Amino acid sequence: MNTVVAKLQRQFQDYLVSLYQQGFLDNQFTELRKLQDEGTPDFVAEVVSLFFDDCSKLINSMSRSLERPENVDFKQVDSGVHQLKGSSSSVGARRVKNVCISFKECCDVQNREGCLRCLQQVDYEYKMLKTKLQDLFNLEQQIVQAGGAIPQHFPSYTILRPDIRPCLDA
């Protein structure tokens, strides 16, 4: 195993860990990566691109719904958010999922301002994730081109900031 590959592999691993540590991804992404094997070599990339397409579609439709200040169809927005939440949690896009949770809360109380704010945030987060993951996949391809194997094992327990804390006084 040559040094270039090793370096790339380390770089890949560090990058991935940083994504976990910054909260972009969670364990579900690990699970997703586990599902990828020789039979389905592009499984992760496929799912992820599906997710991003979904995101852009849903965000567009939701922003259309929220455009008019009056007569906002919160039901429609809600179903969009639900979809987004489901797919983000399936992919393991942790930040997107978290924003979706607060988005849903805003939706439930029919708070248009809050919804718009969350929408912007979701937009931002998913684009951010998209670039990050693209970088990751680029690294992956570089490794493959260099003739190395993509490292499979990486720490999945590095998330030290749990999303849900027990709330005793609620």
Next chain:
Amino acid sequence: MSLFHVLGFCLKIGQLFWMLCCWFLSWFLDADKSPLDPDKTKMKNHNKMCFLWNKISTSGLKIPPSFSHHLFGSVRFGKTFWRKVLVAWVVSWVLISFWTFWCLTSQAMDKRKETLASMCDERARMLQDQFNVSMNHVQAMSILISTFHHAKFPSAIDQRTFSEYTDRTSFERPLTSGVAYAVRVLHSERQEFERQQGWTIRRMEQNPVHKDDYDTEALEPSPVQQEYAPVIFAQDTVSHVISLDMLSGKEDRENVLRARRSGKGVLTAPFPLIKTNRLGVILTFAVYKRDLPSNATPKERIEATNGYLGGVFDIETLVENLLQQLASKQTILVNVYDTTNHSQPISMYGSHVSADGLEHVSPLNFGDPFRKHEMRCRYLGQFKQKPPWPVQSMVTSFGILVIALLVAHIFHATLSRIRRAEEDCHKMELLKKKAEAADVAKSQFLATVSHEIRTPMNGVLGMLHMLMDTELDVTQQDYVRTAQASGKALVSLINEVLDQAKIESGKVELEEVRFDLRGILDDVLSLFSGKSQEKGLELAVYISDRVPEMLIGDPGRFRQILTNLMGNSIKFTEKGHIFVTVHLVDELLDSSDVETSSSSSSTENTLSGLPVADRKRSWQNFKAFSSNGHRSLALAPSEINLVVSVEDTGVGIPVEAQSRIFTPFMQVGPSISRTHGGTGIGLSISKCLVGLMKGEIGFSSTPKVGSTFTFTAVFGNGVHSTERKSELHNNNQPEFEGMKAVLVDHRPARAQVSWYHFQRLGIRVELVTSVDQALRFMKTCATTVDMILVEQEVWNKEADVFVKDPLVPSPKLFLLANSIDTSVSDTLRNVIDPPVLIVKPLRASMLAATLQRGLGIGKRETPQRKGPPALILRNLLLGRKILIVDDNNVNLRVAAGALKKYGADVVCAESGVKAISLLKPPHEFDACFMDIQMPEMDGFEATRRIRGMEEEMNNGEALTVEEGKRSRWHLPVLAMTADVIQATHEKCLKCGMDGYVSKPFEAEQLYREVSRFFNSPSDTES
């Protein structure tokens, strides 16, 4: 209207005073009770005050109820108001004391005045009386003269007779110093008169002369007048006035004229007397020729006048004499004045001391209306100068003032005390709030920290688990195993802490699922079997037959309680037994002495023969057991009230620690946690959990003997009325049905437990107490005995019997032992058929397995499932055709990926409608994973429709089993849902779904659910 206002005001004032009284009363009481304990007093005072407030406000006065509260509030906030009240109080009482002083003083003054007046009046009256007596006598004398001088001829009286008579009768006239008689002589008669008398009429000296120089002869003869009034008779004391013309003296003339005009006695103003020159008055009576009527005119009187009788009164001497007769002469000073001329009163007696003292004036009437006299009296001496010091009034008013000030002081002290108490109370409230906040913070902190620790711990454990799968040498494996065990211990500890925090904050809810109580107990028993075998303890469980097979409740939590209690028992017990019994509450109530209650009566009758703590005492405080408590405890008919006891023969709980046994983190002593470990949280959690199960927990413990913990819990009855009990009973081990065994055990309690366990398997057991008996029984018994069960204790003593006298149709011999290392082999090496060891604790599955092995019956070993679940899952799912329904294509893709990975043949559907069309029977699918929340048609609805179609299909071809593939259509439908809530779960089941998996998929859970529907492929193929 205003009347009502006044009334209300009066009531309020009245209440105010009543409250003041209450305050003082309570203050005094408290001060009496504990003068050395100010803090206590304060608190008590405050409490008492509150009590009084309440009492007052509820005492039914016609005052708005808010009044007392208002007042109380003003006590707290209106400091200035109370200060004003205080000042007003002091000022008013100072005024009152001054007023009292003034009142008393004036009263004393009045009294003095009165005394003075009475004294003065007395003197005046005496003087007047004596004067009147004298006057009367003078008048009597005038009548004498008119009778014996003028009416007789010649006169019966001459100067000598007159003077002698008057001298001898002078005692009759104590006030007169002398009397004289002057006759009326007209000028025409003068010479005749002078010749008769032998002296000339002389006129009186105009200027007063000295007594010694007085000489009648030296006086000039009277000048010519119209008429004269020469004195002809005179008492010896005044004989010098004979021949003097009374009309020539100014006062005398006036007197004489007035006397003859009025016909009454008249008085002169006081004037210095002739010769003596002392102050005196002269009383003059006119003597008439004839007796005149009382209404005679002055003119008639003047004409009828014959002469004038005069009496000289020496006032000064007289008054002096008079006063000397009276006591207390010296206390008052007497002055007598002639006040005929008001502007210039003439002093008749007394010294002229001008003093502005107390004075009383009494009028004097000397019988002359023309003259007015009065007596003025004053206090004499020191009385006059300084009025007496008003000691009494001063003392009284000063006393009042002192009392008022004292009351004010008490009031003030009370107020400040109340304020202090209030401040303290406020402070304490703040502290209490702080403490409560701290408690909440503690719970939160615990929960947060536990959570924070748990998350990375899961990582650690997961990694360790993965590490175990890799190739490791023995030492490394040992390390990993140790690390994993420690990690698990840590996680369980954290879970306990989290549990406690959750329970404390009321976040725990109990599940309601059907469970097998006996199975749970078997599980718990096997959990502790290792330890008990190690220590050689007898561990046993007995469940009453009346307890239903299936109960509804929270098996996990029930298990937790049991584990806690049994864990403690195991920890603290070194020898003897641990005995778990489960009964119905009714059972214990119905029979006061339960068969298995091996408690108090005899030490023989316990499981291990060791004495135990009195079990009954552990529940004596339970409400469910109190005589009336049971009646009031209304249980629904479907509810089962269980009572579970855990009895051990351990070290027991020291008496001093028994009170805090259920307090979290409180262990018997700090050394306990060092020797035995544990956090001391278990019992506290158990208590909470028991509480959640509507039960109670209690214990009785005797140090060095053992402890018995008992708790009750309410469960639902899980046995449906349609199911027969016997159907459930023993249906898992039918091969032992109808077998017969002989149990040799001399301890009834232990035998009872063993009997119970064998009987559960359907084996009929005959109890005998010794080996001899057993042999005898078998010889006499008609039916064959399948096995002999011998308690190890008995075996150790009586094993020789078997060796000596082996039975011909020898039934299988089983040995019931507490630990594995029992040496069976030594004694029985030569026996052909060595006994089989059954290691306690007895539990159904283990017992069945051992018996099967020993008897050589039963089914073959079930194929062991080995390897990680992923592999089994692959086995299960390989080649299965599975439909996934989800509107979210990302989810769809992921789920499909996951299932494909395990070898399943996956078909995807984006909506419920499409799924229905795909699943219209007949179809090839083995299972369906269904998302619940979908637009258009959600998972519930879709499932309902699928079930409807299947139902139709089943009804249509229920009887014709043509294909042979499926007799009934029932596709396993599993819900996929992100929120794992109980309610959703129930709803899933209600809609005809068979289970649910949480999104995203987890291998273990997926396996658990899927394995319920798919048998392993080998089974289906074979």
